[in-house]
Amino acid sequence: MLAYTARRIVYVVPIVISVALVCFLLVHVTPGDPLVAVLPADASQELAAQLRAAYGFDRPLPVQFGLWLLRALHGDLGNSIATGRPVLAEVMRAVGNTVTLAIAAALIGFTMGILLGLIAGYFRETWIDKVATSFAIAGVSVPHYWLGMLLVIIFSVQLNWLPAVGAGPSGSNSWAWDWAHLQYLVLPAITTSVIPMGIVTRTVRALTGDILSQDFVEALRAKGLHERGVFRHVIKNAAPTALAVMGLQLGYMLGGSILIETVFSWPGSGFLLNSAIFQRDLPLLQGTILILALFFVFLNLLVDIAQAAIDPRIKRG
Amino acid sequence: MSELPLSATADAALQAAPATRARGYWTTVGRRIMRDKVSMACALVLLLIFLSAILAPWLGLEDPYKGSMIRRLRHIGTTGYPLGTDELGRDMLARLIYGGRLSLVIGILPVILAFCIGTSLGIIAGYVGGKLNTAIMRTVDVFYAFPSVLLAIAISGALGAGILNSIVALTIVFVPQITRVAESVTTGVRNMDFVEAARASGAGAFTIMRVHILGNVLGAIFVYATSLISVSMILAAGLSFLGLGTKPPEPEWGLMLNTLRTAIYVNPWVAALPGAMIFAVSICFNLLSDGLRSAMDIRN
Numbered sequence: 001m002l003a004y005t006a007r008r009i010v011y012v013v014p015i016v017i018s019v020a021l022v023c024f025l026l027v028h029v030t031p032g033d034p035l036v037a038v039l040p041a042d043a044s045q046e047l048a049a050q051l052r053a054a055y056g057f058d059r060p061l062p063v064q065f066g067l068w069l070l071r072a073l074h075g076d077l078g079n080s081i082a083t084g085r086p087v088l089a090e091v092m093r094a095v096g097n098t099v100t101l102a103i104a105a106a107l108i109g110f111t112m113g114i115l116l117g118l119i120a121g122y123f124r125e126t127w128i129d130k131v132a133t134s135f136a137i138a139g140v141s142v143p144h145y146w147l148g149m150l151l152v153i154i155f156s157v158q159l160n161w162l163p164a165v166g167a168g169p170s171g172s173n174s175w176a177w178d179w180a181h182l183q184y185l186v187l188p189a190i191t192t193s194v195i196p197m198g199i200v201t202r203t204v205r206a207l208t209g210d211i212l213s214q215d216f217v218e219a220l221r222a223k224g225l226h227e228r229g230v231f232r233h234v235i236k237n238a239a240p241t242a243l244a245v246m247g248l249q250l251g252y253m254l255g256g257s258i259l260i261e262t263v264f265s266w267p268g269s270g271f272l273l274n275s276a277i278f279q280r281d282l283p284l285l286q287g288t289i290l291i292l293a294l295f296f297v298f299l300n301l302l303v304d305i306a307q308a309a310i311d312p313r314i315k316r317g
Numbered sequence: 318m319s320e321l322p323l324s325a326t327a328d329a330a331l332q333a334a335p336a337t338r339a340r341g342y343w344t345t346v347g348r349r350i351m352r353d354k355v356s357m358a359c360a361l362v363l364l365l366i367f368l369s370a371i372l373a374p375w376l377g378l379e380d381p382y383k384g385s386m387i388r389r390l391r392h393i394g395t396t397g398y399p400l401g402t403d404e405l406g407r408d409m410l411a412r413l414i415y416g417g418r419l420s421l422v423i424g425i426l427p428v429i430l431a432f433c434i435g436t437s438l439g440i441i442a443g444y445v446g447g448k449l450n451t452a453i454m455r456t457v458d459v460f461y462a463f464p465s466v467l468l469a470i471a472i473s474g475a476l477g478a479g480i481l482n483s484i485v486a487l488t489i490v491f492v493p494q495i496t497r498v499a500e501s502v503t504t505g506v507r508n509m510d511f512v513e514a515a516r517a518s519g520a521g522a523f524t525i526m527r528v529h530i531l532g533n534v535l536g537a538i539f540v541y542a543t544s545l546i547s548v549s550m551i552l553a554a555g556l557s558f559l560g561l562g563t564k565p566p567e568p569e570w571g572l573m574l575n576t577l578r579t580a581i582y583v584n585p586w587v588a589a590l591p592g593a594m595i596f597a598v599s600i601c602f603n604l605l606s607d608g609l610r611s612a613m614d615i616r617n
Contacts, residue, residue, distance in 0.1 A: 018459040026475040137607070141600035143551045145558055146574060146592025153585040256466030259555050263578075274559065277474035289463075289471045297462050 004308050012301050019297060020072065023290040024065050027282045077287035082279045087287035091269060095254075095291065097167060098261070098268035100175055101192060102253040104185055109193030110200055110246055117204025124209055132201060139198025148191040148263040155187060162186055165265040188264040192257065196249040203245045207238040240311035247303030251296040349612035356608030359601035366598060370417030379408035381415040381568045390584040401587040403573065404580050405566075409587055413594055416568035419480070420595070423562065423569075424550035427484050431491030432542040438492070439499020440534065444507050444526050454500060460493040469552050473561045480563055483556045490552070491545055498541045502534040536613055543606040547599040554595045570595050 052058045056067060071077070077087035113136075120132035156164035168174075168181045175181055211217065211234050220230050258270030265271065269288055276284040350356050369376065379398075384405035391402040400409040442453040460468065473486035506512065507530065515529050554571030556562045563569040565576060570591040577588035 014455075015458060015462050019462045022459060022463075023471075026471055029475060137603055138600065141547055141551075141596065141603045143554060143592055143595045143599065145555060146589070146595060149574070149578065149581065149592065150589055153581050153589060157582055157585055252464045252466070255464030258466065258470055259558065262559060273470065273474070277470070278560070285471075285474060289467065292467055293463050296464055296467075300462075 001309065005305050008301060008304055008308075012297060015297055016294065017069075019293045020069055020290060021065065023286050023293065024068055026289065027286050028061065072290070077290070078283035080276075080281055080284040082275070082281045082284065087283050088291075090272065090284065091288050091291045094267060094269045094272040094288075095295070097175065097266060098254055098257050098270065101185065101188055101257060101261075101266060101268060102250060104189035105192035105253055106196065106246070106250050108189060109196035109249070112193070112197045113200025114204055114242070116197070116201040118208055120201065120205040121208025121212065129205075132205070136198040136201035136205070139194040139201070141198075142194055144191055144194060145259040145263050147194060148187065148260055151187045151191060152263075167265075167267050188260055188266050191263070192253055192260050196246070196253065199249060200242070200246060204238060204242055207241055208234055211237045240307045243310070244303055244307050247299060247306075251299045254299070255292045255296050346609075346612045350608055353608045353612065356605050356612075359605045359608070362597060363601050363605070366417055366594075367421065369414050370421060373411075373415050373418065376414065378411035378414060381407060381411040382566055383407060390580055390587065392584060393586055400590060401584065403577060403587070409590060412568040412573060413570075413590060416570045416573060416591065417594070419563060419567060420550070420554060420570040421598070423480060423484055423487075423553040423557075424598070425546055427487035427491055427553070428542055428545050428549045430484075430488045431495050431545075432538070434488070435492045435495025436499045436531075436535070436538050439496040439501075439538070440503050440526050440530055442496070443500040443503025444522065444530055446504075446507075450500070453496065457493040457496050460489070461497075465490050465494075465548070466552065466555075469556065470559070470561070473556055478561045478564065483553060483562045486556070487549055487553055491549065494545065495538060495542060499534060499538050502537045503530055506530055506533050540606065540610050540613060543602065543609060546602040546606070550595060550599045550602070 049058075056064055059067075075088055077091075079085060080087055080090055083090065116132040116135060120129040120136075123129050152164045155162045163184050164187075167184050168176070217230060217233065220233060254269075256270075257266075257268055258273050260266065261268045261270035262274050269292055273285065273288045273292075275281070276288060384407045385402075386406060388398070388402050389406040390404060391398050391406075393399070393401045395401055398408055398410070400413065403409055403412060438453055442450045463471070469483075469486050469490045472489055473483045476482040476486065512525060512529050515525050520528075553562065554569070554574070557569050557571030558575045560572075560575065563572050565572065573591040574588075574595075577591065580588045
C-alpha cells in the first residue's frame with residue numbers, strides 16, 4: 001500500500017509541472033501583448049518597455065516560466081491587475097465558497113445517484129428502472145445553467161420562496177451555517193447536483209446489474225445467504241468504481257462551477273474566473289486556473305489511493 | 318467432372334445456412350436501431366431541428382434581426398408571434414429556428430474535428446507504440462488534469478471571445494478524450510492474427526493502420542464521439558452564455574439565454590425557451606448514442 005502510494009505520488013510530479021506549464025502558456029498564446037490590460041492606450045514606447053522589464057516579459061519564455069514556477073512554489077502568484085491584491089489570497093477566499101457549494105451538491109447528487117442507481121440495478125427492465133434511467137439521462141443532458149434559470153423562475157420569481165442570487169443577506173461578508181445563509185445555497189446546490197446525480201445513477205446501475213448477474217451472487221444465494229447479506233456483497237464490489245466516479249465528479253464540480261456561479265452570482269472561484277476573463281486580468285486568470293487544476297489533480301490522487309485502500313486488486317496492477 | 322460432388326455439397330451447405338447469415342454487421346446494427354422506438358423518435362426530432370435550421374430562410378419566418386421597441390417581450394401565444402418576442406421585440410420563433418444554425422455548428426463541429434484528430438493520434442499511438450505512444454499519451458494525461466469545463470473556458474478565455482476560438486477551445490477539450498479511447502481499442506486489435514498476417518505479407522505500417530486497424534476500431538470510437546455531442550452542445554452554448562462565443566445580435570441559443578436573463582421577471586417562459594432547445598438537442602443525441610451503443614453490442 002505504501003509502495004503504491006509512493007509510486008502514485010511520484011507520478012503526480014510531472015503532471016503538476018505540465019499543468020503549470022499549460023497555465024503559464026495560456027497567457028502567452030493570448031493574441032497581442034500581455035501588457036495590453038495594464039497599459040494605457042496612449043502609452044509611450046519607453047513606458048511600455050519599462051513595464052515589460054518590470055513584469056519580466058522581455059526575457060526568453062523558458063526563463064520566464066522558470067521564474068514564475070519558482071515564485072508560484074513560494075505561494076506568490078503575482079497581484080491581480082484589477083484589485084492589486086495578491087492572486088493567491090483572492091483565489092483561496094473564493095475557493096472556500098466553491099467548496100461549500102460543491103459539498104452541498106455532492107451530498108444531494110451522490111445520495112440521489114446511489115439510491116436511484118441501486119434501485120434501477122436491482123429492478124432492471126421494470127418501470128422503476130425506466131423512471132430512474134430517465135432521471136439520469138435528463139440529469140446528464142440538461143444545460144445546467146438553464147436549469148438554474150428555471151429554478152430561479154419557479155422558486156424565486158413565481159413562488160418567492162428562495163433568493164435568486166448571492167451567497168448571503170446583504171451586509172453579510174462571510175458564510176455561516178444558518179438559514180439566512182443556507183437559503184442562498186439551496187438553488188445553486190440543486191442545480192450543481194443534477195450532472196453528478198445522473199452520472200452516479202448510471203454508474204451504480206451498471207455496476208449493480210453486472211454484479212448481480214455474476215456467478216458468485218448465485219452461489220451466495222444458493223448457500224442460503226439472506227438478501228441483506230447479498231446486498232452487502234454488492235456494495236462491497238461496487239464501492240471502488242463508484243468511489244472513483246464520485247471523486248472525479250467532485251473535482252468537476254469544483255473546477256467547472258463557473259456557469260452556475262455566474263447564473264447565481266455565487267462568489268466562488270468560477271465567478272472570480274469570469275471576472276478575470278472579462279477584465280483581462282491575466283495574473284488572476286492564470287492563478288485561478290492553476291489552483292483549480294491542482295485541486296483536481298490532488299483530488300484524483302486521493303481518490304486513487306482511497307480506491308487502492310479498499311480494493312486490494314488495484315495495488316497489484 | 319471431379320468438381321461436381323464438391324459444388325453439390327457447397328450448394329447443400331448454402332441451403333442449410335440460415336438466411337440471416339448473409340447480413341453484414343452494419344446492416345444488423347441498422348436494423349436493430351430502426352426497431353428501437355426511442356432512438357427513432359430522437360432521430361426524428363433531430364432531423365426536424367436540423368432541417369428547419371437549414372431551411373430557415375425559406376420557411377416564411379419573420380426577420381430574426383428586426384426588433385421593435387413597442388412589441389418587446391410579448392407572451393407565448395401572441396397572434397403573429399406564436400413563441401412571443403425577445404427583449405428587443407424580435408420574433409422568438411424565427412430566432413430559435415435561425416439560432417439552430419450557429420448553435421448546431423459550434424456544438425457539433427468540435428466533436429467532428431476532435432474525432433478526426435483524436436482517432437488519428439490514438440491509432441498511431443496504439444499501433445506504433447514505444448516512445449511515440451509515451452509522447453502522445455503523456456500529453457493526453459496533462460489535459461486530463463483539467464476538468465473539461467475549466468479547460469474549455471480557460472482556453473477560450475485566453476484566446477478571447479469569438480466563434481472560431483470557442484470551436485478551437487472545445488476541439489482541444491475533446492481531442493485527448495477521443496485519443497485515449499482510440500489508443501485503447503487499437504492496442505486491443507494490433508496483436509490480432511489478421512494484423513500479424515498483413516504484416517507478414519509485407520504491408521506497410523500506414524496501410525495496416527488505414528485498412529486493417531481503422532475499420533475495426535472506428536465503430537467503438539464513433540459511438541464514444543456521439544456521446545460527446547451532448548456535452549459539446551451544452552458547453553458551446555455555455556461559452557456563448559458567458560459571452561465567450563457569438564456576439565449580439567447573432568441568434569444563438571446560449572447567447573439568447575444570456576440576453577434574456579434580465580427578462581425573467583417580466584416574461585419568464587419566453588426567456589427559458591432557448592435553453593429548452595439546447596436541452597432537446599442534447600438529450601436526443603444522448604439517447605441516440607445510447608441506442609447506437611446497445612445496437613452495436615451484438616455479442617450481448
